[in-house]
Amino acid sequence: MLGYLLVTSVLFVAAGASFFGSGLDANGWRMVLAGVLGFAAAGVVWSAPLRGRVLGGVTSVAIAALCVSFSATDDYVTHLTCVLAAMFLGMHVGAYWPERSGWAWTSVLTVAVVCSSAASSFDAPWVMYPLIALAVVGSAETFGAFARQMRHSASHDPLTGLLNRQGLERAVEKTLPVFAARGLPVSMAVLDLDNFKAINDEYGHIAGDVLLNRVAAAWRSELRRSDVLGRLGGDEFVLFMPGVREEEAQELLGALRASHPAEWSYGVVCMPTVRRWSEIYRAADAELYRAKRARPAKSPDV
DSSP states (O other), rough: OOHHHHHHHHHHHHHTTTTTTTTHHHHEEEHHHHHHEEEHOOOOHHSOOSSSSHHHHHHHHHHHHHHHHHHHHHHHHHHHHHHHHHHHHHHHHHHOOOOHHHHHHHHHHHHHHHHHHHSSSSOOOHHHHHHHHOOOOOOHHHHHHHEEEHHHHBBBBBTSBBBOOOHHHHHHHHHHHHHHHHHOEEOOOOEEETTTTHHHHHHOOHHHHHHHHHHHHHHTTOTTTTTTEEEETTTEEEEEEEEEHHHHHHHHHHHHHHHOOOEEEEEEESSSSSHHHHHHHHHHHHHHHHHHHHHHHOOOOO
16 A cells, blocks of 8 residues: 555656646646645555554545546546556555455445546546446455455465464454453463374374364354454364353353364463463463373374
8 A cells, every 4th residue: 555655646746747837737736736645645554554544544545636636637648547546546445455345445436536537627438437437346356355365365274264373363462452451351272182193193184184174163163253263283273262251261161072072172261451362372371281281181083
C-alpha cells in the first residue's frame, strides 16, 4: 500500500505541475490535491500499523485521491493512467481486507471510479465505463483470492487444517490483551500423543498422519467457537481457551479424551492477566512434561 500511495502521489503531483507553465487551472489544482491526499495517506501508513480503522481511513483517502484525479482528466493517456491506478488500488484492497470487507470496499471503489470518470471532461464512449468496472473488480478479486490463499497457507497446518505455530501465536497474541484488560481468565493446554513415534515405526508414517487427522477432527468437533486449536508440529497440539477457568478447561479436556481412543498427555494452566503467548505457553508446556513424567505411556490406537 505504501508503494502504491507514493508512486501515484508523485504522478498526480507531476501531472499538476505540468500546468504551471500556463498557469494552474482547476484540473491542475485537482491533480495537486490528489497528490497531497496520497502523500498524507502514505505518511499514515509509514507511522501506524495498517489495520482496523487506520486501514479503513487510508483506503478511503486513496479512493478519494483517485476520484479527484479522475475528475481532472481531459485526455486519453491521463485517463488510462488513472484506470491503471484504480486497478492497482483494487489489488491492494483485495490483498489487505478480508473477503467480505474486501468486496464492500471494491464496490465502493468501483462506483466511485466510474462516477468520477463519467463526471470528467474526457469524452469517453459509454462502453468505457463497464470496462473500467470489470477491470477494477477483476483485479481486486484475482489478487485478493491469491492473497487469501497465501495467508491461509502461511497460518495453517496442511495435514490437519488446524492453525500452525505462526497462526496460533497470532491468534493468541491478538486475544490475550483484550481479556487481560478486562481481568478475565484464559486457559491453555499443551497436548501430546503418547508413543506416537512407535506408531510411525511400526505402521509407517501414513498411519501416523491418519491418526493425527482423526484426532484433530475429533477434538475440533468438541470445541466452542471461541476455542483455538493448533498443531505446533509432530504430535504436539495447543488448545487455547479464552474466558475459561481451569475447572472448565478440565471438563473440556475430558470431552476431548472421550472423543477418540488415542492416549495423550496434557498440561493445562489458567492465567487471569497474561498478555504474551510465550508466557502462557511455557507454563502449559512445563505442566505437560510434569504430567508425562508422572504417567506411564500407552500406545494409541489408529
